[in-house]
Amino acid sequence: MKKLFTILIVVMCMFSMTACSSSGNSNNNNNQANDVQAIKIGGSGPTSGDYAEYGNAVKNAAQLAVDEINALGGVQFVLNFQDDQGDPDQAETAFGTLMDWGMQLSLSTTTSGAGIRVSPLYEENKIFAMTPSGSNPLLTLKGDGNNENDYYGNIFQMCFTDPNQGIASADYISMNNLGSSIAIIYENDIDYSVSVYNKFMEQAKNLGLNVVYEGTFVDADTDFSVQLTAAQQAGADLVFLPIYYKHATYILNQANTMNYAPIFFGVDGMDGILGQDGFDSSIAEGVYLLTPFSATSPDSNVQHFVSEYQSKFGSTPNQFAADAYDVVYAMYECVKAGNITADMSAQDICDAMVNQILSLTFTGVTGESKWQANGQVTKVPMAVVIHDGAYTDPQ
Amino acid sequence: MKKFSMKKLFSFLFNRKHSNMTISYGIVVLMYLIIEVLIKTNNLSYLLTSLLVPTCCYIIVALALNLVVGFSGDLSLGHAAFMGIGAFVGSAISNYVYSLVPNIALRVIVAILAGSIISGIFGYLISIPVLKLSGDYLAIVTLAFCQIVKSLLNNIYLGFDDSGIHFSFINQNFTLDGGKMLINGPVGSTGNTKFSNFTVAIIMVLFTLFIVFNLINSKYGRAIKASRDNKIAASSIGIDVIKAKTLCFVVSSILAGGAGALYALNYTTLSVAKFDFNLSIMILVYVVLGGLGNIPGTIVATTILVLLPELLRSLSDYRMIAYALVLIMIMLISNNETIKNSFNSLIGIFKRKDQNNA
Numbered sequence: 205m206k207k208l209f210t211i212l213i214v215v216m217c218m219f220s221m222t223a224c225s226s227s228g229n230s231n232n233n234n235n236q237a238n239d240v241q242a243i244k245i246g247g248s249g250p251t252s253g254d255y256a257e258y259g260n261a262v263k264n265a266a267q268l269a270v271d272e273i274n275a276l277g278g279v280q281f282v283l284n285f286q287d288d289q290g291d292p293d294q295a296e297t298a299f300g301t302l303m304d305w306g307m308q309l310s311l312s313t314t315t316s317g318a319g320i321r322v323s324p325l326y327e328e329n330k331i332f333a334m335t336p337s338g339s340n341p342l343l344t345l346k347g348d349g350n351n352e353n354d355y356y357g358n359i360f361q362m363c364f365t366d367p368n369q370g371i372a373s374a375d376y377i378s379m380n381n382l383g384s385s386i387a388i389i390y391e392n393d394i395d396y397s398v399s400v401y402n403k404f405m406e407q408a409k410n411l412g413l414n415v416v417y418e419g420t421f422v423d424a425d426t427d428f429s430v431q432l433t434a435a436q437q438a439g440a441d442l443v444f445l446p447i448y449y450k451h452a453t454y455i456l457n458q459a460n461t462m463n464y465a466p467i468f469f470g471v472d473g474m475d476g477i478l479g480q481d482g483f484d485s486s487i488a489e490g491v492y493l494l495t496p497f498s499a500t501s502p503d504s505n506v507q508h509f510v511s512e513y514q515s516k517f518g519s520t521p522n523q524f525a526a527d528a529y530d531v532v533y534a535m536y537e538c539v540k541a542g543n544i545t546a547d548m549s550a551q552d553i554c555d556a557m558v559n560q561i562l563s564l565t566f567t568g569v570t571g572e573s574k575w576q577a578n579g580q581v582t583k584v585p586m587a588v589v590i591h592d593g594a595y596t597d598p599q
Numbered sequence: 600m601k602k603f604s605m606k607k608l609f610s611f612l613f614n615r616k617h618s619n620m621t622i623s624y625g626i627v628v629l630m631y632l633i634i635e636v637l638i639k640t641n642n643l644s645y646l647l648t649s650l651l652v653p654t655c656c657y658i659i660v661a662l663a664l665n666l667v668v669g670f671s672g673d674l675s676l677g678h679a680a681f682m683g684i685g686a687f688v689g690s691a692i693s694n695y696v697y698s699l700v701p702n703i704a705l706r707v708i709v710a711i712l713a714g715s716i717i718s719g720i721f722g723y724l725i726s727i728p729v730l731k732l733s734g735d736y737l738a739i740v741t742l743a744f745c746q747i748v749k750s751l752l753n754n755i756y757l758g759f760d761d762s763g764i765h766f767s768f769i770n771q772n773f774t775l776d777g778g779k780m781l782i783n784g785p786v787g788s789t790g791n792t793k794f795s796n797f798t799v800a801i802i803m804v805l806f807t808l809f810i811v812f813n814l815i816n817s818k819y820g821r822a823i824k825a826s827r828d829n830k831i832a833a834s835s836i837g838i839d840v841i842k843a844k845t846l847c848f849v850v851s852s853i854l855a856g857g858a859g860a861l862y863a864l865n866y867t868t869l870s871v872a873k874f875d876f877n878l879s880i881m882i883l884v885y886v887v888l889g890g891l892g893n894i895p896g897t898i899v900a901t902t903i904l905v906l907l908p909e910l911l912r913s914l915s916d917y918r919m920i921a922y923a924l925v926l927i928m929i930m931l932i933s934n935n936e937t938i939k940n941s942f943n944s945l946i947g948i949f950k951r952k953d954q955n956n957a
Contacts, residue, residue, distance in 0.1 A: 252919055287918060292868060293653065297909050300646030317870055320789055324867045340786075347790040348780045393753045393872065395786040422750065423872075 242280040243539065243546045243553075245270065245532070246307030248298035248322075249314030253289035254450060257476040258524050262314045262336050264517045265509075265525035269532035272512075279539050280546070281532070288313060292321035299325050307331060308550045309535055309557070311528065312359060316340035316366075316396055327356045331550045332557040334360040334535065336527035339472065340395060341365045344579025355578035358554050360561060362527045362534070362573065363496070365580055366396055369471045370403030372585040373444065373494050378411040380598075382467055382492070383442025387417040387435035389428065389455065391447050400446035400471055416440050421451065428455045432464055442467045449477040456487045467492060475523040478593060485593040496570040497526035498588045498595045506569045520594065523570070530568035537564060620812050622895040627808065630902075631801045638797075646909060654905045655800035656682075656862040659807045661885040661901045662894065663854035668883070669892030670815055671847040672827035673733070676879045677725065677741030680748035681852045682859035683874030684721055685714035687752060689860025690788045690869050691781040695759060697792075707794050711803070711860040718856020719849055721748075726848040730841055745879055752871040757782040787870035788863075795865035803861055804898075807854050811894060814850060823847045888929050900929075 247266065249259030263285040270281045284305055286298035295318035302310070310326065312335035313319040319338035326333045335343055342349045344359045364372070377383060386408070391397040408415055417438040419431035432455065435443055443459075443466050445452055452474050459465070470477075470493040478485050499510045499520050509529055513521040521529075538544070538560035544553050566573045573583045588595035612621045634651065637643040660682055667675045693710035700706045729740050756771040757764070760778025767773055771784065782788055814820050822843040825833040834840050863869050881904075889900030907925060911918045932938055 251916065286912065287915070291873070292866070292870060293873065294908075296649055296866070297646060298912075300644070300649040301909070301912055303645040317868075317872065320786075321866065321868045324790075342786070342789055348775075348783065349789075350775070393750070393785050395784070395870075398785055422753075 241546050242274075242282040243309060243544070244305065244307050245281055245283050245309045245311065245535070246286070246299075246302035246305065247283070247311030247313070248286040248288040248295055248302070248318070249311075250290040251285070251287040255290045255315060255448065257449070257479050257522075258337065259287065259290075259314050261476070261479075261522050261525040262311065262528040265513065265521060265528040266311060266336075266532050268509075268513060268516060269529045269536075273532070273536050279536060281536070283532075285311070288315075288318050290315040290318055292318050295319070295322050296325070303329065308546070308548075308553050309333075311336060311531055312343070313338055314524065316343060317394075319343040323356055323359050326359055329550070330358065330554045332358050332554040334362060334531045334561075336362045336531045337472070337524045339363050339366050339369065340399070341367065341580070352578055357577070357579070358558055360575050360579045361581050362531045362570070363472060363523075363581070364583075364585060366399040367403040369494060369585075370400040370405075370446065371407045373400070373446070373469065373471055374404050374407035374411055374413060376494065376585070376587050377442065377444075377469060378408075378413055382469065383440070385414050385416040385438065385440045386442045386444055387419070387438060387440030387466070388415060388444045389419045389421065389431045389435070389447070390445070391423065391451060392420040393422045394448075396448075396473065397446050404444065404446065425451070426454055428458050429462065431455075432459050432462060435466070436462070436464045440466055442469060445470045445474060448473040449475065449480060452477055453480050453483050456491070457483075460487050469493070472523055478590070479519055479522060485590070488590045489592075491590045492587055492598065493590075493595075494585055494587050495523045495595070496583060496586055497521075497523045498586065498597065500594055500596055503569070505567075509569045526569045530566070530570050530573070533568055534561070534564065534566045534573070537566060619894055620808075623808050623812075623898060624805065626895060626898055627801065627804055631797075634797065647906075650906060650909060651797045652795045652800045652865040653862065654902055655797070655804050656858045656865070657882070657885065657905050658804055658898055658901045659858035659861070660855045660882055661889065661897050662807050662811055663851040663858065664882050665886045665889070665892065665894065665897050666811060666814070666847050666851040666854075668886055669890075670820070670827065671823050671844050673730070673844065673848070674735075674738040674883075675729075675741045675848075675851075676738050676876070676883065677744040677748075678851075678855050678882050679874045679876065679878035680745040681718045681722060681855035682862065682878070683748055683752060683871065685718040685856030685859025686863035686869055686874065687782060687788070687859075687871075688717045688856070689714035690791060690863040691757065693794060693864060694779055694781055694788070694791060703794060707799055707864060710794070710864060711857050714860025714863070715853045715857040718859065719853035722849045722852025722856075723845070725852075726845045730844045730848060742876065742879070745874075745876055749871055749875055752782070752874075753785050755782045756780070756784055785871065787868060787872075789868045791863075791867050791869070793865060793867060795861055800861060800865075803857065807857075808894070810850065810854065814847070819843060819846055884926070888926070888933070890933075 249262045250256055251259040251263055267283055270283045274280050284302060286301055288295040288298045295313050299322045310331055310333040312333040313322060314337050316338045319335055320340060320342045323343055344355050344361055346354045346356060388401060390401040417435045417440055419434060445468055452470060468491045472495055474493040475495050477488055510521060513525060538557050542556040542560040544556050561575050562577060571583050573581050575581055587598060589598045611617060660678060664678045667673050689710040692713040693706055696706060696709060725744050729737055732740060754769045756767045758775045758778060758780040760775045765773040822838045825838055826840040826843045830840055885901040885904055886897055889897035908922050911921050914921050
């Protein structure tokens with residue numbers, strides 16, 4: 205009898221959990237979609253964990269854009285941004301949560317690895333998605349990504365792809381004669397870093413850049429003295445860092461303590477370094493990074509966005525925030541042009557959005573963007589240099 | 600012919616020796632039936648549907664780890680590696696035989712078998728140095744094994760096309776003419792087709808339970824438990840302690856590999872980053888909170904702990920804090936004498952009633 209009782213309790217517990225979850229979902233619905241006429245935008249990103257800077261920037265900026273658009277009257281949006289900690293498994297469950305909520309448009313994911321996982325799900329469920337910062341080509345291309353013409357068709361990118369960043373970095377360094385001897389330190393256990401590195405090396409060879417040292421590390425590493433000493437001994441006057449800001453803070457700190465001061469050159473993963481808690485931004489003085497967005501640009505759109513973001517969230521927006529802000533506005537333009545309404549099904553919205561986006565030339569805070577049918581964006585890359593704790597134009 | 604008696608069946612199922620078995624199978628089958636009904640009536644949310652197979656994978660790997668930690672008494676932090684090996688072998692095999700084997704069920708079986716066997720071979724190889732150690736040292740070596748496997752998998756480039764299989768290490772020095780990349784360095788494996796479904800997963804869980812119960816209730820199982828309780832006493836009565844522990848470790852790695860393959864077949868992409876130290880710790884948490892050597896406890900704890908972070912999504916920013924608090928509370932409550940006693944006395948009331956009736 206005792207055993208039967210135990211089984212009964214266990215099953216009841218489990219059952220009540222399933223029941224709880226479904227009632228939890230319906231509560232969510234009531235809270236967030238109090239306006240029935242609003243188009244539901246979903247999205248996920250790391251709002252906690254190692255890469256929280258990225259996810260929170262996207263979440264805040266997207267919310268800011270949604271609020272601004274809603275204040276205009278006319279088309280109404282409602283945003284539901286889930287935490288995925290940059291993990292593919294959690295991104296998939298976040299996608300499930302958003303599906304249960306009734307998502308009609310999506311910001312896909314903030315990070316690439318998570319995005320590659322959910323792209324087939326967006327295709328399967330025919331939901332229009334545009335990722336602000338998922339830069340791997342596999343987000344929009346099927347299979348191994350070798351075939352440019354085998355694409356999902358309903359997934360678009362707002363940022364450059366990784367290979368393009370590697371090529372653009374090499375071009376920029378060569379054009380501006382930033383360094384005569386180049387060292388590269390990259391993380392060899394993430395695809396982002398490896399694919400930027402590969403394309404950079406290819407292009408460096410074409411341009412005749414002198415690469416004197418290549419060092420690698422893995423995610424768990426915090427000590428970079430070996431790589432930095434080797435780079436210093438090889439006589440590198442420019443260190444290329446196609447990595448995320450988390451490790452870049454260690455590298456900059458350690459180079460500073462060993463009095464090694466080459467030019468550091470990063471790509472978009474370096475963005476966010478100034479917002480890192482406990483990081484002395486004076487150490488990042490003189491760091492170059494490739495980004496389509498500079499908060500100090502005199503452009504009036506940019507200035508409006510930066511001041512609104514600062515007054516709401518108390519920090520200077522980075523490129524991730526700018527990309528997310530642009531994604532929501534690009535969606536808004538398409539929704540307006542395509543006469544899309546909230547009572548349409550996600551599938552119908554998807555078809556209409558794809559039609560609109562391919563003919564759209566969008567000017568936002570990250571410059572002028574156009575999209576190819578394979579989902580990749582065409583825009584002009586730009587480098588900034590960190591000066592007095594802010595991005596400035598190198599010239 | 601033996602007369603069938605309900606009472607006999609009942610006493611068989613619920614006697615001291617078989618009760619754990621009955622409860623474990625009972626939970627799994629009941630959950631399966633409930634979930635199938637919910638799916639058929641369209642009452643299961645998209646979120647929970649997507650969590651079914653992963654939950655089963657973690658149950659299997661937690662049961663596998665419980666063999667080592669609970670029954671053999673060795674602390675292994677390398678089970679994420681076995682799961683990773685199984686996952687990558689399973690995914691590579693299923694992609695490779697995609698066009699050769701048209702039958703989906705057969706393909707799933709081939710992939711899971713391959714994942715289990717390769718993982719078992721690694722389990723055997725690693726058990727040779729590892730089981731010469733004990734306690735902290737064993738944990739450290741298995742942890743190192745986990746890191747080694749992760750680093751190796753991160754640098755493997757494996758693909759096939761019409762001209763055969765291509766392999767390179769650290770840098771990709773081949774290009775494919777058509778064909779498909781099976782393992783693409785840190786990107787892992789992408790563009791796969793989903794094969795796993797909940798029924799396959801439940802069959803795997805039942806199969807795992809079958810293996811685990813048969814092992815621990817057998818002659819070898821008693822030898823394993825004796826080696827755990829007192830190594831010297833066990834060897835003094837002629838038990839080969841190392842052999843018993845090796846058997847347990849290899850069976851555990853085979854099951855973990857199978858779980859990994861099942862996991863890989865449930866997703867369209869697979870990356871090495873998942874199979875790190877944190878996953879090993881997570882599995883250990885499932886086992887410890889479920890109870891060392893407690894099979895039904897492991898099943899329940901794993902289910903709850905896998906689902907919990909998702910069910911707490913409504914708390915948004917406070918989600919992970921709440922999750923950690925729940926973990927601490929479970930630990931405190933399950934070790935609290937007062938709560939345990941009151942629960943037991945509650946059961947006691949029912950028991951007494953039962954006896955009075957009889």
